[in-house]
Amino acid sequence: MKQVLITGASSGIGEALVHQYLKQGWQVVACGRNDARLQQLSAVSPAVQPLRFDITDPAQIAAAALQVTQLDVLILNAGDCRYIDDVMQFDGELFASVIQTNLISAGYLLQHLLPKLKRGGQLVVVSSSATLLPFTRAQAYGASKAGLDYLAASLRLDLQQYDIGVTLVHPGFIKTPLTDKNDFAMPFLQSAEQAAQRIYRGVQQGRMYLHFPKRLTLLLKVLALLPDRVWYWLAGRMDQA
Ligand SMILES: NC(=O)c1ccc[n+]([C@@H]2O[C@H](COP(=O)([O-])OP(=O)(O)OC[C@H]3O[C@@H](n4cnc5c(N)ncnc54)[C@H](OP(=O)(O)O)[C@@H]3O)[C@@H](O)[C@H]2O)c1
Secondary structure, eight states: OOEEEETTTTSHHHHHHHHHHHHTTOEEEEEESOHHHHHHHHHHOTTEEEEEOOTTOHHHHHHHHTTOOOEEEEEEOOOOOOOOSOGGGOOHHHHHHHHIIIIIHHHHHHHHHGGGEEEEEEEEEEOOGGGGSOOTTOHHHHHHHHHHHHHHHHHHHHHGGGTOEEEEEEEOOEESHHHHTOOSOOTTOEEHHHHHHHHHHHHHTTOSEEEEOHHHHHHHHHHHHSOHHHHHHHHHHHHHO
16 A cells, blocks of 8 residues: 655645545545544544644654654645734744744654655645745745745755655645635635645656646746736735725
8 A cells, every 4th residue: 555644634735635545545644733633534544544743843743753654655735824914013923933834844844754755756845826926915924935945846856866756736725724714815716625636646647846726827927927017016906906
């Protein structure tokens, strides 16, 4: 049986990924902090190994990794999204906390879990299409995800020699508890199940880069090619709307 480890498995995209991999007959190490939700997942199938730890605590990561055997796929999906509501009262604590959860944790997860990934395996990094352009109030989230983009790209170079592929994922808006908090329009919103299917299929194909829904991500990519002032003008208009 093939084995996948998924961080952020207790909710949203990660939880949908657990079900997707189970459906395909995989053994799943489901990680998160919420014990009740992890227990619910393990009740679904004996193929689920729940693993509770906080990714912001290196000691907890190290202890959890001792319970992990060989992996075919490692999915770094857990994340936090919070906004800087007042740029002139810049919240340094919030900034540090989001960077810690989304980016710094990846270093410790790689330290302890990469050695478990088999040759021929795949590392998956869930970033965000928010890195394609600057968005209002997204200084912390966007900076953390832009860091993940570089991390994934650079890892891909150095993991080639170990026959480990890297898939970078740029989801658009996906309906999960993370986006349920948003108070703005989310065009082309997709379900967590749709996102999980796209990710599963792309990872199986060994793709380097996944972005969806294309209606949104291709639009953002085109806008990113235009002179900077076009986006700043448009974003300013959207902010006032
Ligand atoms: N939803 C979207 O539209 C969207 C778009 C682009 C990118 N993404 C990215 O997709 C990933 C999953 O997001 P989602 O929308 O599925 O969010 P979600 O439903 O809020 O799930 C977040 C997951 O991350 C885990 N997590 C957060 N902080 C953690 C910590 N300190 N230690 C351990 N686990 C932690 C949570 O576990 P516990 O609750 O058990 O702590 C939860 O399972 C994130 O990286 C997010 O940035 C989402």
